[in-house]
Amino acid sequence: MWEYIFGTLLERALDPHERHKLGAHYTPRAYVERLVQPTIIEPLRAEWEAVQVPPCSWRRRATSAAPSARWSASRSALPT
Numbered sequence: 359m360w361e362y363i364f365g366t367l368l369e370r371a372l373d374p375h376e377r378h379k380l381g382a383h384y385t386p387r388a389y390v391e392r393l394v395q396p397t398i399i400e401p402l403r404a405e406w407e408a409v410q411v412p413p414c415s416w417r418r419r420a421t422s423a424a425p426s427a428r429w430s431a432s433r434s435a436l437p438t
Contacts, residue, residue: 361386 365384372382
């Protein structure tokens with residue numbers, strides 16, 4: 359309810375000619391979400407879920423071979 363009151367105050371505070379020139383028209387959040395959810399948010403969430411790595415596989419990879427251990431092993435194989 360408050361957003362409609364705010365929108366009305368916003369629109370009436372501007373001179374009608376100036377408001378038209380600026381394209382300033384209050385759009386309630388519900389209307390914006392109705393458009394943004396299916397066109398922007400849902401595709402981004404689906405894309406994000408597709409690239410997520412399960413936490414257990416991330417931990418396995420991180421602890422399986424630390425870079426410092428690999429570096430010291432390769433370094434010991436070099437001739438001195």
